Amino acid sequence: MNAFVAAYLTQDGLANGAIYCLLAIALVLVFAVTRIIFIPQGEFISYAALTYVALREGHTPGTVGLLLALVAGAGFIDLLREGFGGLVSVVRRSLAPVGLAGLAAVSARFGLPALVDLLITVALVACMGPLLYRIVYRRIAQASSLVLLIVAVAHHLVMLGLGLYFFGPEGVRAAPLIDASVSLFGVPVQAQTIVILLSCAVLVGGLYVISERSFYGKAMRAAAINPIGARLMGISAELAGETAFLVAAVIGAISGILISGATTIYYDSGFLLGLKGFVAGILGGLASFPLAGIGAFGVGLLESFASFYASGFKETIVFALIIPILLWRSMAKAR
Amino acid sequence: MTTPGLLLDARQVTVRYGKIAAVQDVSLRIREGEVVTIVGPNGAGKTTLLSALMGLLPLAGEVAYFGGAPMRAPSVEALVRAGMGLIPEKRELFTSMSVADNLALGGFDRWRRGTRDQADDLAEIYALFPRLAERRMQPASTLSGGERQMLAMGRALMARPRLLLLDEPSLGLAPLVMRDIFRTIESLRARGVSVLLVEQNARAALKIADYGYVMEAGCFVLEGPAAELAHNERVIEAYLGVATADRTPAPAVPL
Ligand SMILES: Nc1ncnc2c1ncn2[C@@H]1O[C@H](COP(=O)(O)OP(=O)(O)OP(=O)(O)O)[C@@H](O)[C@H]1O
Ligand SMILES: [Mg+2]
Numbered sequence: 001m002n003a004f005v006a007a008y009l010t011q012d013g014l015a016n017g018a019i020y021c022l023l024a025i026a027l028v029l030v031f032a033v034t035r036i037i038f039i040p041q042g043e044f045i046s047y048a049a050l051t052y053v054a055l056r057e058g059h060t061p062g063t064v065g066l067l068l069a070l071v072a073g074a075g076f077i078d079l080l081r082e083g084f085g086g087l088v089s090v091v092r093r094s095l096a097p098v099g100l101a102g103l104a105a106v107s108a109r110f111g112l113p114a115l116v117d118l119l120i121t122v123a124l125v126a127c128m129g130p131l132l133y134r135i136v137y138r139r140i141a142q143a144s145s146l147v148l149l150i151v152a153v154a155h156h157l158v159m160l161g162l163g164l165y166f167f168g169p170e171g172v173r174a175a176p177l178i179d180a181s182v183s184l185f186g187v188p189v190q191a192q193t194i195v196i197l198l199s200c201a202v203l204v205g206g207l208y209v210i211s212e213r214s215f216y217g218k219a220m221r222a223a224a225i226n227p228i229g230a231r232l233m234g235i236s237a238e239l240a241g242e243t244a245f246l247v248a249a250v251i252g253a254i255s256g257i258l259i260s261g262a263t264t265i266y267y268d269s270g271f272l273l274g275l276k277g278f279v280a281g282i283l284g285g286l287a288s289f290p291l292a293g294i295g296a297f298g299v300g301l302l303e304s305f306a307s308f309y310a311s312g313f314k315e316t317i318v319f320a321l322i323i324p325i326l327l328w329r330s331m332a333k334a335r
Numbered sequence: 336m337t338t339p340g341l342l343l344d345a346r347q348v349t350v351r352y353g354k355i356a357a358v359q360d361v362s363l364r365i366r367e368g369e370v371v372t373i374v375g376p377n378g379a380g381k382t383t384l385l386s387a388l389m390g391l392l393p394l395a396g397e398v399a400y401f402g403g404a405p406m407r408a409p410s411v412e413a414l415v416r417a418g419m420g421l422i423p424e425k426r427e428l429f430t431s432m433s434v435a436d437n438l439a440l441g442g443f444d445r446w447r448r449g450t451r452d453q454a455d456d457l458a459e460i461y462a463l464f465p466r467l468a469e470r471r472m473q474p475a476s477t478l479s480g481g482e483r484q485m486l487a488m489g490r491a492l493m494a495r496p497r498l499l500l501l502d503e504p505s506l507g508l509a510p511l512v513m514r515d516i517f518r519t520i521e522s523l524r525a526r527g528v529s530v531l532l533v534e535q536n537a538r539a540a541l542k543i544a545d546y547g548y549v550m551e552a553g554c555f556v557l558e559g560p561a562a563e564l565a566h567n568e569r570v571i572e573a574y575l576g577v578a579t580a581d582r583t584p585a586p587a588v589p590l
Contacts, residue, residue: 222432222440225429226429232389232415233441233444236412
């Protein structure tokens with residue numbers, strides 16, 4: 001390997017690492033607030049990438065129908081819970097997602113600019129997060145972590161199946177947001193790589209500021225630190241869960257759009273990406289954001305160099321990383 | 336069937352852990368402006384009763400809040416919104432967050448509903464507990480026991496409750512700090528906050544309360560105006576110590 005190849009692999013590793021970093025943060029956040037090991041995180045990526053490309057190509061993506069179904073389902077459950085007195089609030093909560101679905105259909109029909117499609121996609125997938133929490137997890141929020149994990153696996157399988165149904169087995173690749181390449185120290189660097197790294201930095205920085213400074217961010221942290229104390233302040237487990245899912249969905253959607261400009265995404269690609277985010281999250285015991293972030297870049301670089309030296313074992317090497325991490329963590333705990 | 340001035344009307348409340356009833360058939364009322372106390376030995380079911388009244392545990396029986404109709408299985412959040420507050424026995428502070436953030440979160444529900452006077456409330460809490468003002472940037476986990484109790488109280492007051500349930504505010508505190516805490520409880524009445532106080536320190540509790548209940552093994556065995564309970568033979572024997580009968584000695588904890 002010469003320096004040129006190394007620089008190229010590093011570039012690739014960092015770009016993937018940035019995506020894993022975002023996913024790991026979403027996983028740690030959801031786990032801290034709800035105790036759910038959120039296996040379906042990856043589906044947000046596939047859904048976003050495939051939705052975005054469908055809109056660009058002028059089809060109405062199946063996710064629009066799914067969003068409407070989720071709105072109807074959640075509304076129905078709310079009516080069962082609250083009676084018809086809750087009708088007004090159910091309708092009010094449904095307005096935004098329904099409007100968004102309409103906008104997506106309009107864009108597919110008439111072809112709106114790429115930036116609008118991008119925003120529609122992120123908003124569409126973002127809306128799904130809280131709705132999925134309401135439908136799937138709200139009732140069982142107090143269940144054990146194991147039950148929540150089993151439900152999360154089932155949830156993942158359902159979303160995977162729906163992904164195949166909506167988008168078919170073909171992969172898609174979006175046009176990069178900026179198609180160019182610059183030369184850095186004599187090494188060509190894809191503009192998309194820079195976009196990914198910058199987006200990651202902005203998102204991570206934004207989330208940090210929100211959680212430290214905004215009242216909702218503080219409420220979320222409070223719910224993660226002490227759920228009973230938070231409930232006594234009127235921060236319901238429901239509010240915290242929905243907010244965590246919203247953030248996770250936004251992160252997943254943005255990651256999906258970013259990565260679809262760099263690699264081909266299939267209906268099941270998100271799962272594998274999510275799992276690598278999970279490996280990174282494990283490094284911090286699903287509890288530390290900085291360790292998860294460091295782990296994510298480690299995973300990205302390891303994967304990139306592994307693909308050069310032993311491309312057939314690329315995935316094996318990355319997932320085998322879990323073993324030393326868990327050993328290290330349990331030894332650190334025993335001490 | 337609503338009664339003005341009645342903040343809490345609990346009838347025949349039973350709370351179970353599995354099959355075991357930790358609280359059985361207790362009825363209690365709290366009127367506006369009252370301090371009501373529940374005294375009793377360890378394991379009597381006092382904490383269980385407060386948790387259930389706050390919606391943290393399911394209960395059987397009828398509980399009407401703030402003169403409304405009895406509610407079935409109200410959520411904690413709904414009760415907080417209605418004006419209930421609980422300072423739990425374990426305090427449940429946000430340990431890794433600063434004192435200031437803990438206090439701010441006390442006002443979260445009011446802020447979320449659009450009220451924006453939290454800065455005034457915060458200034459008032461700092462005036463009430465100057466110690467908290469000195470330590471506003473310190474993580475809650477580094478506070479002393481007494482400071483934690485002050486923080487728990489300040490955080491609960493930030494929500495401007497109409498009825499505050501207090502579980503063992505003097506737990507593990509030195510007499511001087513305890514005196515401060517009891518003074519604060521008395522001052523709550525002047526602010527229009529009614530209090531349901533659970534205390535091991537029956538002497539101090541009965542001294543500031545208007546009305547009291549004695550709880551043993553999940554049931555109320557005695558109730559009456561606090562002054563009368565303080566002179567009741569059985570209460571004196573079990574909770575106040577023999578020495579205080581018929582005399583009005585300087586209490587161990589000057590109030
Ligand atoms: N989660 C639980 N599961 C089963 N039993 C419980 C649980 N919590 C409390 N108990 C039991 O219920 C009874 C009442 O407990 P509780 O904490 O209400 O007593 P208390 O009056 O507050 O006592 P103390 O003065 O020591 O705080 C005790 O016998 C206790 O062991
Ligand atoms: Mg107790």
